[in-house]
Amino acid sequence: MAKLPSQARAVIIGGGIIGCSTAYHLAGLGWKDIVLIERNTLTSGSTWHAAGLVGQLRTSANITQLLKYSVELYDKLEQETGLATGWKMNGGLRLACNAERMTEIRRQATTAHSFGLEMELLSPQEALKLWPLMDVSDLVGAAFLPTDGQANPADIAQSLAKGARNRGVTIVEETRVIGIKTEKGRATGVVTDKGEIACEVVVNCAGQWARQVGALAGVSVPLQAVQHQYIVTEALGAPKNLPTLRDPDRLIYFKEEVGGLVMGGYEHNPVPWLPQGDMGDLPENFAFQLLENDLEHFEPLLEQALARVPALASTGIKQIINGPESFTPDGNFILGEAPELENFFVGAGFNAFGIASGGGAGRALAEWVAGGEPPMDLWAVDIRRFGALHRDRRWVLTRTLEAYAHHYSMAWPYEELTTGRPLRVSPLYERLKAQGAVFGSKLGWERPNWFAPQGVEPWDVYTYERQNWFDHVGAEHKACREKVALFDQTSFAKFLLLGQDAEAALSWICSNDVAKQPGSLVYTQMLNARGGIECDLTVTRRADDAYYIVTGTGFATHDFHWIRSHIPEGLDARLVDVSGAFGALALMGPRAREVLQAVAQGDLSNQAFPFGTAQEIMVSGAPVFALRVTYVGELGWELHIPMDSLGTVYEALMQAGKSHGIVNAGYRAIESLRLEKFYRAWSSDISPDHSPLEAGMAWAVKLKKNTPFLGREALVAQAAKKLPKLLACFTVDDQSVVLLGRETIFRNGKQVGWLSSGGYGYTLGTNIGIGYVRDRENGVTPEEVASGSYELEIACKRYPAKVSLQPLYDPKMERVKA
Incomplete structure (x- = not known):
């Protein structure tokens, strides 16, 4: 066993697939003196008992790209390291048992096409040819992703570990981390039961134990261990090239294993693993262990499996696995630098797709560590999407179980999770509720989405068609355009930047000119070194030494951390969160x-x-x-x-x-109103992957001033050539269409991008989408974008579309500016 060194550049805690992948990739970036510490032996936590299905499609383009990279890595890893991985690209099949699920699958196929994945729609008989063991009598259709596959999780992790060792990583097993050393807000080392290691960076990849490791450093890692059961059958003639199978309407999945099947699922009544009682810690000595089988709880899933694969009725069960895995409150994994502690990174909470994510997530986390900022827009998994409420373990438990139960549920547009609510409310909450407010939740805040008129039931009815609130939101929209509307936006995040150097600090962090007189309000972005948009907010100067900053509800943790961590050292500038005041x-x-x-x-x-x-x-x-x-x-x-x-x-x-004629109005009206004005939304239309130039917002950047700011050099370089993409607005007049985002954009018959936002413009009476027209090889110009002939692919069908680089709604009346 490797000896524990006293110093290292980076210490990675956890020897599962994520820790091994992060070590492998960080060493591949040229980092030396990397130490990976495992409390038992490699893969002993949840990696060894993972089911090993590898699917790639997610609702985020970049997370899909990470999973695509996992497939590319697993395809070549055995050749590089000499260790078998069990990887095979046998494809993935997804079934639909009703019309609504088939609509979801058609939309997923369009999303796949947008993100560069091949996904084929199949008839029940075509699906049967790929998966001859199943009964298809209840199927409406299916979809097939030929590049999906499966792997042996422990073998993949061991192969990554060998690759990491070959690149110089020291792996120390049977060593427990019992403390994190910090100094002046930075992680500086780890304390183990075998001694201390001083280091520059600590990376927490401790799986289900990541919450406990984070707590050693005062870092919140909101995840919950949940029991997950599956069976391994005796051989029943399953061919080796049998695709993985997901049957979400029956809540089950299958993969081939030695001529038999692995079958598991995601029940609607999941059971958490709480070995020490309600809120106790997980035991440190739990390694290569399983939980007691709960056949009564598993039986409903087994009945669904028997209906899908009748041959199971006469096939023996070789093994029953009940292994706990870590899940998160929103079903996405956790990545990035902790906002509470500099140089402390987290990669955990993989919601049963850690094997699929392992290669790409490990690479992204390694690049984040090495580069000091995310290598791409990773907001969907960024640890800064959480807030103070996620320190409440009971709330995390309750919401995580709901997210688990939704794993195979219909992914309805605009769906709101319901547990743990209400939590944070405006003083107007009860007043607005009495007036018909239908609330959504953002970072724990209750916010009115729409108002149900008297006699209308105040709740959402989900569908892929126009939902029950459509006309009522239209009335709020119309009132705002023609009369006056009042929106409760108390949930906004609000900060004060105070100090004699507040102007100097913000002038460096902001891309627009904030060196204005008190009383001036400036809309600005904050950029990363690549020129990508990290924050999108307003900055109002209250005094010579005070600025008032307002940003979106969900971005409170992210934006506060970004601003505070980018104040140049030595300046007198202090950031204070005044959101609750x-x-x-x-x-x-x-x-x-x-x-x-x-x-x-x-x-x-x-x-x-x-x-x-x-x-x-x-x-x-x-x-x-x-x-x-x-x-x-x-x-x-x-x-x-x-x-x-x-x-x-x-x-x-x-x-x-x-x-x-004043009316109450909600966030869905805001969305339709801003689409008509082509106003951008951070995390969808603009993000760390998009510059203000690409987003058509050069007017909000002080490039003409000889003032340095973060990201300026990248914008200057970008401005000197054709841009790789340009943001545009699209309309589809067909009233049967519902735009949701991620629909594929075609220009002159060629795929050029996808919608980042979609909705309806009530004033204009048309569907509106926003998305980037891309050409990375040749670049694009405004003239080229405006001159094309466009179509949008929506649920695998193309519709004619019109393009605009200007706001669609721009009345001639001066009242807009008055």
Whole structure:
């Protein structure tokens, strides 16, 4: 066994597939003195008993690319290391037993095409030819991904470990980490039961134990171990090239193994692994062990398997596996640098697709460690998508079990999870609920999605067609365009940057010019070194030494961490989260000024209170910080109000607005309104993979000023040549179409990208999508984008589309700017 060194550049904790892959890839990037520590022996946690199906398609393009890389790596790993991996590219089959599931599969196939994966739609008889053991009498159809496959998880991990050793990694087994050393907010080493190691970077790949390892460093890793059962049958004549099979309507999956089948599933009533009682830690000595079989709990899945594969009725069961695996509250894994502690990284919580993710996730995490920032947009799995509520282990347990139960459920558009709610609420919550508010949840906050009129049931009815709220959101949209609407946006994240060097700090972090007079409001991005957009927010100068920063609800942890960690060393600038101190109401519409003027002191005319400025005004005895800004394309103000006065100000506005037709409105109306104005949304239309130039937002960048800022060099280089992609707006007039995002864009018959956002524009009466037109080899120009003939593939069918590089809604009336 390798001896524990006293120093290392990086220490990786955990010898499962993720830890081994991260070590392999980090060494491949040229890093020396890497130590991987395993408390028992390699693969002893959950890797050894994983089922080993390798599917690639996810709803995120980049996560799909990571899984595609896993397949590419597994294809060549045995040749590189000499160790067998059990990898075979036998394809993956997915079944549909009803029309709605078939619609989901058609949309998944379009997503696959968008992301560069081959996915074929099959009839029941075509599926039977690929999988002759099954009964297809209830099938509507199926889909086949020929590049999916399966592997032996332990063998893959051991092969990666050998590759890591060959690249100079030291692997120390039977060594337990009992502490994390820190200094001035940074991880500086690990304490083990065999001694201490000083290091620059700590990487937590401890699987189900990652939460406990994170806790040693004060880092929250929100995951929960859940029991997962599957069986291995005796041989029943299954051919070796039998594809993996997922039958989500029956909640089950299959793969071939030595002429027999592995069969498991994702039940709707999962059982957590809580060995120490309700909230106890997992035992440290649990290695190469399984849990007691629970046949009664597994029986419903077995009945579904017998219906699908009748031959199972006369086939013996060789083994029953009940092995705990780690799952997360949203079903996505956890990757990245912890916001609580610099140089402490996490790769954990893989929701039973750790083998499929292992190669790509390990590479991405290694590149993140080496480069200091994510190598691509990894927001879907970024640890900073979580917040303070995820430190509540009971909440994480409850929500994770719901996410597990949804593993094979229909992936309905706009679906909201329901457990652990309500948690964080605006002071207006009960008031709005009584007025028909139907809430969604974002980072624990309850936010009105839409309002059900009197006599309409206040809840969502899910479908792939127009949903039950469609017309009611349209009414809110119309009121905002023609009269006035009030949106409760209290959940916004709000920060103060304070200190004599606040301007210097933000001038470096922001790509737009924030060196303005107090009272100035600036819409800006914050970029990474590649010129990609890391944050999209507004910055308002309150004083010479104070800025007020407002960003989206879900980005609170991410944006706070990004700003704080990029303040240049030595500057006097302190970031404070004041989200809980202020509520926020957005008063929007052509009559917004008349409503606000009726209850506010001071002159609200365009001359006295122009767009892009902020003032403190008095409304019903409350000091209100009013921002002239809009995300819906109408005259309006964001009103930031002390939380204890929010109800008073709300009632005053609603009373003053009665004669002007004021309505409550929700986030789904905001979405339709912003699509008509071609306003971008971070994490979909703009992200770390997209620059302001590519997104058509060069106007929001201070390139003409001789002012250094993070990402400037990348933008200067990009501006000197044709761009690899340009963001455009698309419309499809066919009213039977529902755009959701990820639909494939065709220009002149050639695939050129996919939609990042999709929805409906009620003012224009058409479907609207936003997406990038791409040509990485030759680049694209605005003229080329505008001149093409376009189609969108939606659920595997193409529809004519029109393109625009300008906002679709731009009324001639001056009221939009007034």
